[in-house]
Amino acid sequence: MTPNVVEISDAAVELGGRPVLRGIDLAVAPGEVLAILGANGSGKSTLVRTMMGLVPVTRGQVRLFGVPRGRFRDWRRVGFVPQRVGAASGVPASVREVVASGRLSRRRPFLPASREDRAAVEDAIAAVGLGEKARDGVSTLSGGQQQRVLIARALAGVPDLLVLDEPTAGVDVHSQQALADALRTLVLRGASIVLVAHELGPLASLVGRAVVMRDGRVAYDGPPIAAFTEAEQRHGQDPHHLDLARRFADHDPAVASPLDTEEHR
Amino acid sequence: MSLLTYDFVVRALLGALFTGLAAPAVGTYLVQRRLALMGDGVGHVAVTGVALGLLTGTSPTVTAVIVAVLGAVVIEVIREKGRTSGDVALALLFYGGIAGGVLLTGLAGQSAATLNTYLFGSITTISGADVWVTVVLAAVVVGAALGLSPQLFAVAQDAEFAKVAGLNVRFYNVLVSVMAAVTVTVAMRTVGLLLVSALMVVPVATAQQLTRAFRTTLMGAMGLGMLSSLGGVVISAYVNAAPGATIVLLALACFAAAYPVGVLLRRRQRLTSPFAPATDDPALAGLPDPHTVTPEQHVHEHGSDCGHPAVPHGDHVDYVHDGHRHAAHGSHYDEH
Numbered sequence: 199m200t201p202n203v204v205e206i207s208d209a210a211v212e213l214g215g216r217p218v219l220r221g222i223d224l225a226v227a228p229g230e231v232l233a234i235l236g237a238n239g240s241g242k243s244t245l246v247r248t249m250m251g252l253v254p255v256t257r258g259q260v261r262l263f264g265v266p267r268g269r270f271r272d273w274r275r276v277g278f279v280p281q282r283v284g285a286a287s288g289v290p291a292s293v294r295e296v297v298a299s300g301r302l303s304r305r306r307p308f309l310p311a312s313r314e315d316r317a318a319v320e321d322a323i324a325a326v327g328l329g330e331k332a333r334d335g336v337s338t339l340s341g342g343q344q345q346r347v348l349i350a351r352a353l354a355g356v357p358d359l360l361v362l363d364e365p366t367a368g369v370d371v372h373s374q375q376a377l378a379d380a381l382r383t384l385v386l387r388g389a390s391i392v393l394v395a396h397e398l399g400p401l402a403s404l405v406g407r408a409v410v411m412r413d414g415r416v417a418y419d420g421p422p423i424a425a426f427t428e429a430e431q432r433h434g435q436d437p438h439h440l441d442l443a444r445r446f447a448d449h450d451p452a453v454a455s456p457l458d459t460e461e462h463r
Numbered sequence: 464m465s466l467l468t469y470d471f472v473v474r475a476l477l478g479a480l481f482t483g484l485a486a487p488a489v490g491t492y493l494v495q496r497r498l499a500l501m502g503d504g505v506g507h508v509a510v511t512g513v514a515l516g517l518l519t520g521t522s523p524t525v526t527a528v529i530v531a532v533l534g535a536v537v538i539e540v541i542r543e544k545g546r547t548s549g550d551v552a553l554a555l556l557f558y559g560g561i562a563g564g565v566l567l568t569g570l571a572g573q574s575a576a577t578l579n580t581y582l583f584g585s586i587t588t589i590s591g592a593d594v595w596v597t598v599v600l601a602a603v604v605v606g607a608a609l610g611l612s613p614q615l616f617a618v619a620q621d622a623e624f625a626k627v628a629g630l631n632v633r634f635y636n637v638l639v640s641v642m643a644a645v646t647v648t649v650a651m652r653t654v655g656l657l658l659v660s661a662l663m664v665v666p667v668a669t670a671q672q673l674t675r676a677f678r679t680t681l682m683g684a685m686g687l688g689m690l691s692s693l694g695g696v697v698i699s700a701y702v703n704a705a706p707g708a709t710i711v712l713l714a715l716a717c718f719a720a721a722y723p724v725g726v727l728l729r730r731r732q733r734l735t736s737p738f739a740p741a742t743d744d745p746a747l748a749g750l751p752d753p754h755t756v757t758p759e760q761h762v763h764e765h766g767s768d769c770g771h772p773a774v775p776h777g778d779h780v781d782y783v784h785d786g787h788r789h790a791a792h793g794s795h796y797d798e799h
Contacts, residue, residue: 273629
């Protein structure tokens with residue numbers, strides 16, 4: 199039997215001594231598309247960063263493709279799209295150069311990129327619809343386009359598991375659709391996807407399972423219900439403050455809303 | 464080329480050539496990580512190394528390399544661990560380095576003039592052995608900077624992604640620091656410890672005025688660094704000026720020349736970058752398409768030679784003038 203792509207058992211995470219995640223049990227099967235939802239500060243990002251080995255667990259265990267995370271070396275099977283803080287850095291970099299970083303898990307130091315590497319980079323750039331911008335500087339692109347560059351970078355490695363941290367935050371509907379199309383081809387190839395989102399939007403049709411984080415614990419785990427996808431239709435309303443978000447609101451008193459009833463606290 | 468008949472000129476040119484290549488190669492990664500002043504800091508720390516060599520009677524170059532590498536690693540550790548007060552800790556290290564150097568030089572009974580040859584360089588007194596050390600170390604630095612460029616680029620661009628790609632982020636960060644330290648001590652005899660940072664940063668700043676990609680920035684910076692180094696040595700030989708200062712001023716002159724060009728290029732790129740096609744918000748769907756005919760008469764037809772910027776907009780072209788965007792629509796122009 200093929201092992202689960204991600205398996206987290208009884209995990210707890212502390213950041214700076216403060217417990218952020220506790221009692222997390224989560225398994226992602228091969229080919230599954232999982233959305234992690236929840237309010238700001240509920241631990242969504244920490245959860246995926248824990249999967250990726252960027253945050254240590256204080257108890258419990260994380261396994262990637264059946265291997266304990268500490269001993270996992272097969273990073274070419276994993277693609278990661280971090281939360282976008284601007285793809286630009288102190289020196290200009292072209293779209294193609296940033297996307298080419300996605301092949302590094304398959305390349306050896308000092309050896310030039312192979313024909314296969316270059317083809318995969320071009321394919322990934324085309325998959326997110328930036329073919330004409332491959333030579334442009336990343337810093338000259340719009341926020342949505344920069345996000346697509348980061349996604350192309352992860353796609354270039356042809357991963358079996360793609361983890362995306364808020365890929366749709368601040369991205370217009372047009373770019374979200376391009377993103378959904380790119381992810382669909384990956385799913386058809388049998389890859390698993392874990393994505394963090396505030397709202398599903400155009401991605402809703404892809405997602406087979408949703409996990410709602412609330413205050414560092416898993417509050418819901420099951421098929422995505424209609425409420426998760428409605429955000430897109432309600433305009434003029436901040437998606438963070440939808441009814442769903444209210445019900446699963448953070449414990450921080452500063453953000454407590456009047457609709458937070460006792461049974462939900 | 465009567466200059467080349469003098470051995471010390473040949474040695475100076477060789478030293479300048481390799482320093483000019485190595486310093487911007489490392490500098491590109493430092494600038495990418497927004498650590499442009501790191502070279503300056505390592506230079507300050509290396510002063511203590513030089514003084515230690517003078518005090519103990521060993522080669523100042525060797526002690527400078529050791530102390531600079533230690534200092535660079537400490538800076539890297541401070542940068543990685545202490546996020547909040549990192550720059551204060553770095554400042555403490557910088558000034559500790561230069562104060563320690565001055566103190567130790569005094570204890571060694573050496574004059575300030577001796578220290579000056581390291582602070583501001585003295586390329587014409589460089590010995591044959593020194594040239595070889597410079598050439599070999601600089602070649603190693605350039606080899607690493609070019610050969611590992613995909614890895615170093617990825618780590619500096621996005622450390623978290625690099626980690627998930629299986630790269631040893633800490634190793635590559637320390638490697639860049641050590642390369643910076645080695646380059647500083649290599650450049651010590653050419654431009655001097657206080658000016659070496661200029662050779663790491665200024666060519667990079669000049670190159671990126673004109674480039675859009677990392678690779679071309681790296682190559683351009685190395686070319687510019689080499690040109691200013693060689694040019695600085697030659698000019699200083701003819702006008703009898705300090706070579707280190709001449710090299711740095713030449714590099715700055717290149718920047719001064721490239722900056723206006725960069726401003727123009729960026730402005731042109733901004734003006735001609737395509738307008739996004741109108742993608743309707745689902746909530747706003749159903750609004751009527753605005754169709755506004757331009758009121759004024761056009762005395763000419765917009766085209767490739769009308770002088771108005773032609774900017775792609777979806778499937779057609781808008782002509783920009785006087786704050787309007789005019790698109791051809793049959794026999795008239797629409798406001799877009």
